[in-house]
Amino acid sequence: xxxxKLVEVRSEIAAGxxxxxxxxxxxxxxxxxxxxxxxxxxxxxxxQDANNFLFRGNKFPNAKYIDGVYHVLKNVYSSIESLRLxxxxxxxxxxxxxxxxxxxxxxxxxxxxxxxxxxxIDAHADLHTxxxxxSGNMHGMPLAMCIQTDNLECQVNxxxxxxxxxxxxxxxxxxxxxxxxxxxxxxxxxxxTEEPEDFxxxxxxxxxxxxxxxRSKGIKKVAQETLAILKDCDQIYISFDVxxxxxxxxxxxxTPVPDGLTVEEALQLNEELIKDKRVCxxxxxxxxxxxxxxxxxxxxxxxxxxxxxxxLVENF
Numbered sequence: 001x002x003x004x005k006l007v008e009v010r011s012e013i014a015a016g017x018x019x020x021x022x023x024x025x026x027x028x029x030x031x032x033x034x035x036x037x038x039x040x041x042x043x044x045x046x047x048q049d050a051n052n053f054l055f056r057g058n059k060f061p062n063a064k065y066i067d068g069v070y071h072v073l074k075n076v077y078s079s080i081e082s083l084r085l086x087x088x089x090x091x092x093x094x095x096x097x098x099x100x101x102x103x104x105x106x107x108x109x110x111x112x113x114x115x116x117x118x119x120x121i122d123a124h125a126d127l128h129t130x131x132x133x134x135s136g137n138m139h140g141m142p143l144a145m146c147i148q149t150d151n152l153e154c155q156v157n158x159x160x161x162x163x164x165x166x167x168x169x170x171x172x173x174x175x176x177x178x179x180x181x182x183x184x185x186x187x188x189x190x191x192x193t194e195e196p197e198d199f200x201x202x203x204x205x206x207x208x209x210x211x212x213x214x215r216s217k218g219i220k221k222v223a224q225e226t227l228a229i230l231k232d233c234d235q236i237y238i239s240f241d242v243x244x245x246x247x248x249x250x251x252x253x254x255t256p257v258p259d260g261l262t263v264e265e266a267l268q269l270n271e272e273l274i275k276d277k278r279v280c281x282x283x284x285x286x287x288x289x290x291x292x293x294x295x296x297x298x299x300x301x302x303x304x305x306x307x308x309x310x311x312l313v314e315n316f
Contacts, residue, residue: 005088006044013068014098014138017254021095023287026298062157063130066166073102080106092283101142105174117184117233122241123257125197131155132196146179154196186226189244192257223272235280252297253286263300271311
């Protein structure tokens with residue numbers, strides 16, 4: 001069977017709303033409420049965060065806390081690289097979505113000769129750069145980091161020299177080359193994008209399956225088509241952001257967006273996708289229990305986590 005390793009990344013430094021660092025513990029509380037033994041089955045790896053940078057104040061308006069984000073991404077990258085070199089299958093529980101860049105960089109570093117595809121189940125494209133971001137929140141930038149784009153065609157921000165220095169260092173974690181090709185990204189349920197991101201999606205012809213298409217075609221067909229787009233990839237990484245769920249049910253996340261997936265749709269989608277033998281890592285991010293008085297987001301997210309892991313184990 002797959003040698004699964006849980007990886008816990010309690011980072012919230014790149015989010016616009018505080019509280020995502022508590023998401024992992026919220027998942028554990030949800031497992032207790034459901035009397036599940038999930039967290040007794042796997043020995044977790046804890047990745048050092050840099051949340052203490054939040055107390056120092058932000059010096060980088062177009063890339064908030066980029067100095068701390070750089071540290072976290074390096075830590076995630078080296079942890080994931082080590083696990084993949086040991087032939088482990090990382091299931092990553094993370095706070096803010098910026099750390100996905102470190103995950104991708106680690107997977108690529110362990111086997112640089114293998115072409116890596118990314119399935120990004122999210123309300124957002126996360127293709128902003130410090131040059132284009134309207135918010136400065138770096139959880140909107142991980143895919144741009146990994147394809148090594150600045151997207152200067154759409155530049156709206158003037159950056160300080162120090163910001164540029166850190167941005168260049170981040171893009172080079174794990175080697176000075178793009179970790180993934182833009183055409184090897186597939187979006188599912190992405191529906192809240194800005195013009196600079198739309199420019200890149202159009203430029204590279206990145207496929208997005210909007211929620212309506214998921215419903216009209218059905219989960220199995222969308223999964224088949226997604227995996228077919230990535231047919232030339234040797235490895236696949238799946239990143240599941242809980243804000244891909246509809247805003248009516250995703251209260252416990254920092255950036256909820258209407259017209260998203262139902263819990264059942266997300267659960268079946270991840271169950272189906274993870275059956276592909278090329279999938280080498282799965283990640284769930286952005287549970288924020290401080291925004292959710294009933295811990296419902298974490299309970300729904302835990303159901304998806306448990307079902308996806310079960311599908312991985314049963315279909316090896």
